[in-house]
Amino acid sequence: MAITPEDSGQDDVLGERRHLVSLAFRMLGTVADAEDAVQETYIRWYRMSDQERAAIEVPRAWLTKAASRICLNVLASAHHRREVYVGPWLPEPVPPLAFATPSEGAGDPLDRVTLDESVSSALLVVLESMTPAERVAFVLHDVFAMPFDEIAKIVGRSAAACRQLAVSARRRVQRSRGRRSTHAEHEEVVKAFSAAARAGDIAGLVSMLDPDVVLRSDGGGVVTAARNPVFGREKVARFLVGALHKRPGSTVIEQETPDGTGFALWEDGRIYGIVTLDVAQGVVVDVRMMMNPYKLTLWN
Template sequence: MKQVERDAPYAEVLGERRHLLSLAFRMLGTVAEAEDAVQETYIRWYRLSEEERDAIEVPRAWLTRVAGRVCLSVLASARRRHEFYVGQWLPEPVPAYAFPAGGLTADDPLEHATLDESVSTALLVVLESMTPAERVAFVLHDVFAMPFGEISEVVGRTPAACRQLATSARRRVRQSRARRASRAEHDEIVRAFAAAARTGDLSGLIAVLDPRVVLRSDGGGVVTAARNPVLGAEKVARFLLGALRKNPEATVLEQETPDGLGFALWVEGRIIGVVTLEEASGLVTHVRMMMNPHKLTLWNAP
């Protein structure tokens, strides 16, 4: 047998790396953990005997199921690991093009819009509130169109139980999505927020913030960030304006994100922070600031 023929199956398997990263990121919320999960998936593939690999008719399906099991195991310990995280833990914001999903099948425009935003920080925060089994079932079925019969092999439950898990998860996603404004309204609110922040207009900034607004900042113990959530319109406004005054070298520019329009903080040609906003009823309800450089690698990739 020619060498190229022997290598063909391995090329096919390695070609699934982007698909597996896309899957694992939605399940785990950080690029580093997604990469570790994909590496573990490949390790399990190469541990198979040649006969076992030859018996697998569709390597992509096998790899997807194994990656799902690996992620399920990681999620089971995630909450405990987050307890030891320095400061606020947030999902990693990524460029919209970073992890495209395949197999979207939704007919409902609201549901399809939700799926298209399946790498947004807002949705990843919702996914964090789910049980590991709910999250895996939702991602595999609603984002990657895997049948419940196959999902049952991943989570170790019946297809009917997996359908209920996905339904419960979908309900949470819909409730979150229904509270948010349209993309055009979101961007208008963001620009009003930016105008007030750039001019140091405290009252103007407070006016675009919900009275119960919450700001969370993730520095991971690597850079300075608020260790606890900042609550309330006036406190959030003062925190933001104070942060800008303390960093006069930073340039704040509008940045498209999966959450809609947001901001990138630039210093000497590099992005040192990404800010995303969530709104409801014309006011900003959540400000999420990612300052941890380990969670900004894709923004500064060549």
């Protein structure tokens, strides 16, 4: 249905797009999926009659509930999509510019996501381990401060059950946060890590990796990437150096991300990879390499 300027309250309703994409991104983990969910939300809004829309006292609340239900349905089907995905699936990393408020001049589409830990790759990975209902309850309550009685209407459970879902989700998040290093330690380790990677210093990389480190590389079947996670510091170090050696024209540059400092892989004036890391007790414990160009569009 075409949207015309005569639609009652159109500007106010379309002004909620920032809020809706912000919410959907945290629930679904990619900008494309978030945009699709928001588009479907607006389709449902404009399919209603003028009288039905006029009867809705708080459009933001209606849109939030509709978008959340759509995300819940998408999450329910996501397990199958992950099974057929080529290689490890990682949430989409988003650049710092994406988090600026409209008054700070950020561009469409992700001027609508707030810069905080709730959009970090590390947290989104934890959210991926939750049930759809847990994830929705956590995002709506802990990130967007929605009351449990309202969440209950979205997930189809009692308010008490939704509270328990959020508690369970929060425990998972707290466990993942518990072992992380301070911001200063993270910065120090990552800068040394990127310098060793640039120099092809395998021994140096090994010294900064946890013995049980895991590297996941998401190419989505579009570009070359590791089809399976890489375990252990020797294998991870050699994989990183080998990957850079295969692209002699590439450059490793430190890059700010919602996960703290990571690094960007540049070639021919474009970013072809974003690497985010988790640091604990002075060593890197997780390496996430986003190589899928469809999840890097905001970086270029």
